Amino acid sequence: MAIxxxxxxxxxxxxxxQKAVEGTxxxxxxxFADLETxxxxxxxxxxxxxxxxxxxxxxxxxxxxxFLEGINTKVADGDNxxxxxxxxxxxx
Amino acid sequence: MRYDSPLAAVGNTPLVCLPRLSPSADVRIWAKLExxxxxxxxxxxxxxxxIEQAEKDGRLTPGCTILEPTSGNTGISLAMAAKLKGYRxxxxxxxxxxxxxxxxxxxWGAEIISSPAAGGSNTAVRVxxxxxxxxxxxxxxxxxxxxxxxxxxxxxxxxxxxxxLPSITHFVAGLGTTGTLMGVGRYLRENKPxxxxxxxxxxxxxxxYGLRNLDEGFVPELYDASVLTTRFSVGSADxxxxxxELLQQEGIFAGVSTGAALHAAIGVGNKAVKxxxxxxxxxxxxxxxxxxxxxxxxxxxxTEEAIETLQGQLWA
Numbered sequence: 001m002a003i004x005x006x007x008x009x010x011x012x013x014x015x016x017x018q019k020a021v022e023g024t025x026x027x028x029x030x031x032f033a034d035l036e037t038x039x040x041x042x043x044x045x046x047x048x049x050x051x052x053x054x055x056x057x058x059x060x061x062x063x064x065x066x067f068l069e070g071i072n073t074k075v076a077d078g079d080n081x082x083x084x085x086x087x088x089x090x091x092x
Numbered sequence: 093m094r095y096d097s098p099l100a101a102v103g104n105t106p107l108v109c110l111p112r113l114s115p116s117a118d119v120r121i122w123a124k125l126e127x128x129x130x131x132x133x134x135x136x137x138x139x140x141x142x143i144e145q146a147e148k149d150g151r152l153t154p155g156c157t158i159l160e161p162t163s164g165n166t167g168i169s170l171a172m173a174a175k176l177k178g179y180r181x182x183x184x185x186x187x188x189x190x191x192x193x194x195x196x197x198x199x200w201g202a203e204i205i206s207s208p209a210a211g212g213s214n215t216a217v218r219v220x221x222x223x224x225x226x227x228x229x230x231x232x233x234x235x236x237x238x239x240x241x242x243x244x245x246x247x248x249x250x251x252x253x254x255x256x257l258p259s260i261t262h263f264v265a266g267l268g269t270t271g272t273l274m275g276v277g278r279y280l281r282e283n284k285p286x287x288x289x290x291x292x293x294x295x296x297x298x299x300x301y302g303l304r305n306l307d308e309g310f311v312p313e314l315y316d317a318s319v320l321t322t323r324f325s326v327g328s329a330d331x332x333x334x335x336x337e338l339l340q341q342e343g344i345f346a347g348v349s350t351g352a353a354l355h356a357a358i359g360v361g362n363k364a365v366k367x368x369x370x371x372x373x374x375x376x377x378x379x380x381x382x383x384x385x386x387x388x389x390x391x392x393x394x395t396e397e398a399i400e401t402l403q404g405q406l407w408a
Contacts, residue, residue, distance in 0.1 A: 059325050062359055067322035082325070084295065 003031055003075055006082040014042040028058060029071045031081065046083060047071065055086045099176060102129055102136045103248045107256040107374065112341040113354070115361040118370035121354075122257055123344060123377050124249070131165075131172045131196075133379035134249075138271050139169030141244035142233040143177065152231050157182060159230040161220035163213050163408075164193035165379055166235050166269075171200035182230070184220040186212050188405070192383040213268075214310040235269045237313030245275025253374050254283055261364075264357040264375035266349045266408060267291040267323070270315040272376060277319040288321040292356035292375075294349065294408040295325040324356035329399045331355060331407060332389050335381070336398060339390065347379040348389060349408035 002022040007015050015021050021039065025031035029047070036043035046056055051071060058065045059082040065073045075081065095101040105128045114120045126134035146152040157180040160170055167183035174181040181202040185193070188209040197204055207219040217236060224232045235241045253260065253276065263280055265272040270291075277289040335351030338344045357375040364371035381390055387405060392398035 057325070062324045062326055062330070062355070064323040064325060067320070082295075082327075084325070 002077060003079050003081055005031070005035065006080070008084050010085055011042060011045055011083065014039040014045070024077075026074060026076075027071070028060070028065060028073050028075060028081070031075055032071075057084045057086050058082070059084070097176075098130050099140060099173060102140050104252065105129065107253060110338075110342045110344075113337060113358065115358065115365045119361045119364045120372050121357050121361055122372065122374045123338075123342075123354075124253060124374055125344075125377050126249075127346065127377055127380035129169075131168050131200075132382065133165040133169065134272060134376060135165040135169040135378075136172075137244040137248055138235060138238075138241040138269075139166055139233075140173055141247070142235070142238050142240045143170070143173050143179075145240040145243070146231060146233060152179070154178060156180070157227070157230045159220060159224055159227070159232045160184070160235065161207075161213065161216040162235070163189050163216065164197075164383065167202060168193070168196050168200065170233070171197055171202035174202070175200050182223075184216045184223065186216050190383060190386055192386060196383065217310065235271065239314070241269055241271035242275035242278070242314055245272050246279045247275075249376075250276040250279025254280060257372055257374055259372045260284065260287060260374055261369075261371040262288045262290055262357070262360050262373040264290040264292060264353050264360065264373060266353050266376065266378055267293045268312075268349075268408065270312050272378075274314050274316060274319050281319070288360070289319055290356055290360055291320050291323040292349075292353040293323060293325050294331070294352055295327045322360075324359055326352035326355045328402050328407065332399045332402055333395050334358070335389065336395055339381070344377065345381045345390075346377045347381055347384050347407075348387070348402070350375075350377045350379070352408065353378070 002024055004020055005023055006020045023031045023034040025034050032043050032046055046053060052058055060073055061080050106125045108123050110121045110123055129136035158170055158174055159182045160167055161184045163186060171181045183197055183202050184205045184207050186209055187206040194204060207216040263276055273289060273291055280287045331348050331352040334354040335348050338346055338354055353375045357373050361373055388401040389398040392401055
């Protein structure tokens with residue numbers, strides 16, 4: 001088993017158009033480094049100076065990792081990671 | 093229960109356990125049935141409270157026109173209260189919201205001004221602010237920034253939930269104006285410091301993001317991130333799946349944004365099971381499914397078809 005990572009349209013140029021790819025690692029930082037070995041260039045679009053980029057949201061099993069431990073959030077096989085450009089919404 | 097008028101019957105809604113959707117015997121999920129309010133949504137609480145506070149302050153006087161940006165429920169609640177209290181009601185609503193919502197608003201006598209689909213609720217807010225500047229005599233209660241929105245939940249929803257569920261560990265609600273989460277969140281924190289406050293945010297697919305990519309990021313003035321413990325982002329597929337599970341397994345017919353809140357409630361529930369901790373998780377059923385029947389998500393033969401029918405539509 002591995003960790004499934006859902007890729008937003010804007011980053012699919014790095015994944016040959018794939019909507020989801022798989023990776024491994026104990027933390028998000030390790031997972032993104034692992035993705036970089038197969039999808040060169042993607043890491044720099046997500047990570048900046050060892051932190052998540054400001055306008056990128058990352059969700060672990062749908063939970064915003066900024067409310068967990070950010071890029072150091074622990075991940076495990078079977079988890080689902082979603083990367084999204086930050087957009088505010090309304091629900092009223 | 094007996095009340096002196098329909099408006100007096102806002103609130104005091106049931107809190108029901110969902111035995112089939114609860115992850116385990118000691119990790120239980122509870123639904124706060126806000127569809128049982130007079131116009132069928134949680135928005136009756138802030139709408140009535142905002143009107144009554146504005147009357148007390150003297151901002152709203154007989155014959156006034158109320159203006160509000162809304163994708164539906166707040167407008168419907170305000171329109172009903174405005175009708176009974178003798179105010180004119182004007183709603184600004186994105187043009188791509190369902191026909192049922194337009195019909196309901198019209199039924200209670202509200203006038204609708206459509207805002208462009210691009211930008212969704214954010215554009216409706218901008219258009220309403222422009223109209224407000226053009227018509228200084230109109231009263232915009234402005235649910236996104238009016239402390240009486242959160243105040244309604246602080247005064248009523250929060251105390252009701254704590255009285256019914258003193259063992260509450262998590263409160264989950266949709267994140268829109270943020271009024272429910274801010275109001276209930278603050279009340280629960282003051283009375284139960286360890287409680288976790290969990291937001292469920294709608295996550296739209298690429299097609300809807302396309303519609304919304306003109307957005308400036310809009311953060312409601314009421315929003316205070318420090319009230320939240322965590323935040324879930326729920327995609328259309330999960331929101332639809334949970335909405336249908338709620339109907340099929342527990343018999344509750346709720347709107348699609350409720351499915352998103354349930355998804356987050358089950359998410360924190362599964363984490364509690366993994367951690368071996370008991371939990372009592374209350375989440376808000378914001379409205380019933382009636383207004384969304386025309387989307388086809390309830391009548392589709394399979395969940396896959398239901399998800400397909402919702403592609404490209406705003407559901408919260």
